[in-house]
Amino acid sequence: MKTRMQPIGNAWSKLPRLVRDLSQVTGKQIELEMSGEETELDRTVLDAIKDPLTHMIRNSADHGIESPEKRRAAGKPEIGKVKLHAFHEGGHVVISIEDDGAGINTERVLRKAVSNGLVSDADAGKLSHNEILSLIFRPGFSTAETVSSVSGRGVGMDVVRTSIERIGGTVDLSSTAGVGSGVRIKIPLTLAIISALVVEADGESFGIPQLGVVELVRLAAEDRDRIERIHDNEVFRLRDRLLPLIHLDQVMDLADNEEDDEKDVNIIVVQVGEEQLGMIVPEVFDTEEIVVKPVGKLLKDVAAYQGTTILGDGRVIMILDVSGIASEFGNVAASASDADSSSDANADRDDSATSLLLFDAGGETTMSVPLSLVARLEEFPRSSLEQSGDKLVVQYRGDLLPLLPINGQFGGGESPDPQPVIVFSEGNQSMGLMVHEIQDIIEERLIIRMQSQRPGILGTAIINENATDVIDTQHYIIQANPEWFATREDHGTRRVLVVDDSIFFRQLVRTALESEGYRVVALERPQEAIDIIERGERFDVVVSDIEMPSMDGFSFAKWLKTRPESDGVPVVALSSVNPLTTEPRALEAGFERFLTKFDSQQLIDTIDQLCGEVTLVAGATA
Amino acid sequence: MSNVTATLKSADPAAASSNGDGIAHQLDYENQYVSFWVDGQLLGVPVNAVQEVPNPQSIAPTPKARTEIAGLLNLRGQIVTAVNLRKRMGLPDLDEDQDSMNVVVRHEEESYSLLVDEVGEVINVSTETLEPVPHTLDSH
Numbered sequence: 001m002k003t004r005m006q007p008i009g010n011a012w013s014k015l016p017r018l019v020r021d022l023s024q025v026t027g028k029q030i031e032l033e034m035s036g037e038e039t040e041l042d043r044t045v046l047d048a049i050k051d052p053l054t055h056m057i058r059n060s061a062d063h064g065i066e067s068p069e070k071r072r073a074a075g076k077p078e079i080g081k082v083k084l085h086a087f088h089e090g091g092h093v094v095i096s097i098e099d100d101g102a103g104i105n106t107e108r109v110l111r112k113a114v115s116n117g118l119v120s121d122a123d124a125g126k127l128s129h130n131e132i133l134s135l136i137f138r139p140g141f142s143t144a145e146t147v148s149s150v151s152g153r154g155v156g157m158d159v160v161r162t163s164i165e166r167i168g169g170t171v172d173l174s175s176t177a178g179v180g181s182g183v184r185i186k187i188p189l190t191l192a193i194i195s196a197l198v199v200e201a202d203g204e205s206f207g208i209p210q211l212g213v214v215e216l217v218r219l220a221a222e223d224r225d226r227i228e229r230i231h232d233n234e235v236f237r238l239r240d241r242l243l244p245l246i247h248l249d250q251v252m253d254l255a256d257n258e259e260d261d262e263k264d265v266n267i268i269v270v271q272v273g274e275e276q277l278g279m280i281v282p283e284v285f286d287t288e289e290i291v292v293k294p295v296g297k298l299l300k301d302v303a304a305y306q307g308t309t310i311l312g313d314g315r316v317i318m319i320l321d322v323s324g325i326a327s328e329f330g331n332v333a334a335s336a337s338d339a340d341s342s343s344d345a346n347a348d349r350d351d352s353a354t355s356l357l358l359f360d361a362g363g364e365t366t367m368s369v370p371l372s373l374v375a376r377l378e379e380f381p382r383s384s385l386e387q388s389g390d391k392l393v394v395q396y397r398g399d400l401l402p403l404l405p406i407n408g409q410f411g412g413g414e415s416p417d418p419q420p421v422i423v424f425s426e427g428n429q430s431m432g433l434m435v436h437e438i439q440d441i442i443e444e445r446l447i448i449r450m451q452s453q454r455p456g457i458l459g460t461a462i463i464n465e466n467a468t469d470v471i472d473t474q475h476y477i478i479q480a481n482p483e484w485f486a487t488r489e490d491h492g493t494r495r496v497l498v499v500d501d502s503i504f505f506r507q508l509v510r511t512a513l514e515s516e517g518y519r520v521v522a523l524e525r526p527q528e529a530i531d532i533i534e535r536g537e538r539f540d541v542v543v544s545d546i547e548m549p550s551m552d553g554f555s556f557a558k559w560l561k562t563r564p565e566s567d568g569v570p571v572v573a574l575s576s577v578n579p580l581t582t583e584p585r586a587l588e589a590g591f592e593r594f595l596t597k598f599d600s601q602q603l604i605d606t607i608d609q610l611c612g613e614v615t616l617v618a619g620a621t622a
Numbered sequence: 623m624s625n626v627t628a629t630l631k632s633a634d635p636a637a638a639s640s641n642g643d644g645i646a647h648q649l650d651y652e653n654q655y656v657s658f659w660v661d662g663q664l665l666g667v668p669v670n671a672v673q674e675v676p677n678p679q680s681i682a683p684t685p686k687a688r689t690e691i692a693g694l695l696n697l698r699g700q701i702v703t704a705v706n707l708r709k710r711m712g713l714p715d716l717d718e719d720q721d722s723m724n725v726v727v728r729h730e731e732e733s734y735s736l737l738v739d740e741v742g743e744v745i746n747v748s749t750e751t752l753e754p755v756p757h758t759l760d761s762h
Contacts, residue, residue: 204683252685296694296703296732304686308694308701316682316694316701 008086008093009037011050015057019082022061029068029079030061036086041093045187048167049095052160056097056183057082059157064101064181074178076100089186098182104175106132116141133173137161196290196309196319197268200283202254207309207319208279210287212270217278219265227265230357230377230441236267236278243269243278251279251325252304272326279322288312292319303327355443356463356470359422361406362436367469368461371441372507375425378432379418391480394421394432402480403432406471424473431480433471458515470515474508474600494611495538498522499529499556500545500574505597509543509574512600513607525549526556533566541607542566544591546575546582554589561590570610574603653749657742658725661713664742671727675741678721679704692737695724702726704735 012034019032041049065071065080072078083098106129113119113135119127127135135141139158161171169187196207197216217238219226227236227245234245245267248254267278292307295318299305303324310316355371380394385403387393392403403421421432444463456475460467496518500506506522513520521539523529527550529542542560546553553573560566573591575582583594593606655666656675674697681693681704690710695702704724708715716722722737 204685254685293701296701296734297730298691298703298705298734299684299687299694302684302687305684308682310696310699310701314696315680316696318682318684318694 005040006043006046007037008039008041008046008095009034011046011053012037012084015054015084018054018057019061022058026062027067028061028065030065031079031081032057033081033083035084039086039088039093041187045093045167048163049169049185049187052163052185053095053097055160057084060097060099060101060181060183064099064103066102070102074102092186095185095187096182097185098180100180103177103179103181104133104136104173105177106175109133109135112141113138133175136173137171194290194292194319195287197287198285198311198317199248199266199268199281200285201249201252201281204252204254205285205311205315205317206248206252207288207290207317208268208270208322209306209319212272212322214269214271214276216284217267217269219267221262221264224265228376230371230374233441238269238278241276243267243276245278245280246325248279248281270322270326272323275326277322277326279325290319355441357422357441358439358463358468359406359420359435360437360439361469363407365469366439366463366466367406367435367457367471368463369422369471369473370507370511372503373424373473373511374422375430376423377438378421378423380421382417382419385419392434396430396432399430401430401432403434404476404480405434406436406476424477431477433476458511470511473511494540495519495521496607497529497537497539497542498544499524499526499542499548499553501525501548502545505545505574508600509603512604516604516608518607526551526553526559529556530559533560533563536565538565539569540611542569542571543574543603543607544571546573546577546586553591554585557586557590572603572606572610653747654744655747656725657745658723658736658738659740659742660707660711660738665707665738666745666747667725667727667736669744671729673726673728673733676724676726679724679735692722695735697726697733697735700733702733702735704737706737708737708739 015034016032019030022028023030060082061080065082066074066076068078071080081100084095085098086093086095088094109132110119110124110127113132114121114124118135118138118141136157137160141158157171157173164171164185164187167187169185172184172186173181174184175181195210197210197213199206199208217236219236227234229235236243236245263282266281266284268281268284270277270279288311290309290311293309295302295305295308304321305318305324306321307319308316309319356368357371357374357377358366358368361367378396380396385392385394388400392405393400394403395401401421401423416436420435420438422435422438423430423432425431442463444461456472458470458472461470462468494517496513498506498509498513498520500509500522501524503524506524510520510522521532521537523532526544526548529544533539544553544556548556553575557571557573560569560571570592571590573582573586573594574597575586575594576597579594579596586594592610595603595606654669656669656672657664657666659665676697679695679697681695683693684691690706692704692706692709695704706722707713716739720739722739723741724735725738725741726733726735728734
């Protein structure tokens with residue numbers, strides 16, 4: 001910070017020469033007086049005022065100071081004076097330029113403004129002295145009757161004002177006819193002025209830079225139950241996006257305020273890298289323009305702070321660094337830093353960990369399911385479970401949620417009450433899986449060690465050093481709702497690239513393929529796939545959706561075929577659109593196969609077959 | 623920060639051992655110390671390092687920072703980091719009804735406010751009476 005400050009004299013050094021040249025050209029005698037050169041300013045600010053300053057000195061010398069004859073006639077000394085003075089004033093630097101020239105001829109200014117159409121004749125009479133002066137700053141205004149080589153070329157004071165205002169400064173003009181004119185420029189010490197949202201937690205105020213704030217959500221007290229919980233983490237469904245929530249008073253280690261159910265909830269949605277995060281704050285005040293001051297050495301290593309500031313009433317408040325706060329929450333930070341370093345932030349990379357939800361299926365067996373497949377976790381009182389035909393349902397959000405017990409039978413003697421339910425959903429369809437107890441969420445690389453012969457179980461993986469069954473969500477989904485999907489051997493290190501914008505299908509395909517021993521890279525957007533292929537990643541098979549928001553499957557397949565590194569790699573279309581109309585088009589675009597969503601057995605058979613062919617034909621597996 | 627307290631601790635035995643000594647060195651700023659009490663202990667900092675001793679100030683707490691950092695205070699527009707000496711030296715907290723006093727010191731271009739119980743006089747300490755910090759004291 002310190003090194004950024006430079007004396008304003010650096011920007012002034014050329015001015016004496018400018019004035020000397022000017023006096024020679026114009027035949028006037030001008031003296032430049034400078035004081036306050038040592039006043040320090042941020043370097044960026046300094047650069048920004050250099051040109052406006054030069055311009056204004058020119059103005060004063062050229063328009064302001066009269067010729068020696070006129071000055072003599074007016075009883076003034078022949079040598080005109082231009083004074084340049086800089087000084088600090090309450091967090092600002094004030095630069096004043098004064099000359100003892102003729103002052104600004106307001107009548108001429110007005111006449112000019114009227115002739116340029118800046119003011120109407122009717123209005124002209126009503127303008128005050130200051131209002132007339134401010135006309136000078138209007139675009140397209142220049143009063144010099146003769147255009148000289150030094151000034152009056154129409155690039156007027158409006159440019160000066162624009163450049164000063166861009167750095168958050170103000171320009172004031174004053175003039176007394178016959179005595180002289182003055183310009184007062186007030187600029188901030190540094191450019192570190194930001195707009196910040198002032199919030200309060202536990203009686204302490206904090207500033208959150210407005211730049212990172214996406215929106216504010218106010219949740220009425222009676223809507224509190226819209227905040228849901230996945231294990232110990234609170235989430236909020238905001239326009240179909242799952243927003244992880246954190247409490248400001250908790251993350252800041254402040255006294256834990258008793259949750260007041262009567263109070264509305266303020267959620268500040270902040271952007272951290274590619275992710276959004278909801279911060280629950282007890283109180284939101286107003287936004288304020290604040291000057292960011294650096295924190296001292298002792299506080300530099302505290303990630304939660306970006307700086308500090310002094311509010312108008314003299315209080316010191318800390319400015320929060322939202323990304324620093326988020327970094328304390330493993331997941332968000334990891335992906336945020338990924339986003340900084342590369343574009344594949346959303347890639348579920350084959351060597352990266354999968355979040356798994358562990359639950360007790362009863363009888364002391366722990367099972368797991370990839371968390372990304374889980375829509376919600378719910379608890380229903382047993383009394384609310386109802387029988388419908390041979391199925392169990394529960395009224396849920398104005399609809400009936402079909403329920404299935406994890407262990408195949410319902411009504412064992414030790415059923416928990418309330419009943420924990422894992423809800424899976426896609427589109428408008430949902431189903432609930434009744435489990436004995438939700439245990440934990442862990443991050444682990446999912447490797448299925450043993451294929452399962454039991455229905456509903458994908459296989460067994462080692463999770464937390466325990467053998468854990470990974471359930472086949474498809475099995476249960478189909479049981480609960482057979483129309484959900486018009487509807488599963490070892491492959492070494494075959495790599496499959498899956499591109500699909502629906503995380504649900506991405507995860508489904510991934511689980512299905514991984515359980516067959518394929519290594520899967522699942523990406524949301526074709527562009528991410530293109531990026532990693534261009535970076536040299538190679539795959540044996542590409543599985544792509546057709547309908548995707550940013551780039552459709554056809555363009556993606558065509559791109560793949562134009563690249564030597566990916567030409568020859570079979571591309572499989574996986575789509576829910578009508579095969580009759582789309583299949584020919586897909587084959588033309590370069591897809592080898594067209595499959596409908598979602599028959600995992602069909603997909604696996606196809607991929608097995610394609611992989612076999614590739615090895616036989618070219619060995620294009622780099 | 624450790625440096626500031628280092629200065630302080632090293633000044634400590636000196637200050638404590640030199641009550642009323644050295645009137646002859648009135649103008650010798652090198653050997654003048656601002657004395658103050660922390661939990662009944664008399665300590666001192668070189669007078670050259672002291673910027674000012676303001677009235678009790680309101681301090682904005684900085685949660686998440688190290689516990690000895692009491693917060694920040696606004697000293698006429700200058701932001702000063704307040705260090706709670708009792709916490710830093712592992713002493714019990716001051717009674718709630720008592721206000722800490724500030725001794726604002728400058729160290730490496732930055733200002734710090736040392737929160738102390740009470741500020742004493744500026745005392746002269748002759749160089750001869752200075753003794754090294756006993757090495758049985760740990761390094762901070």
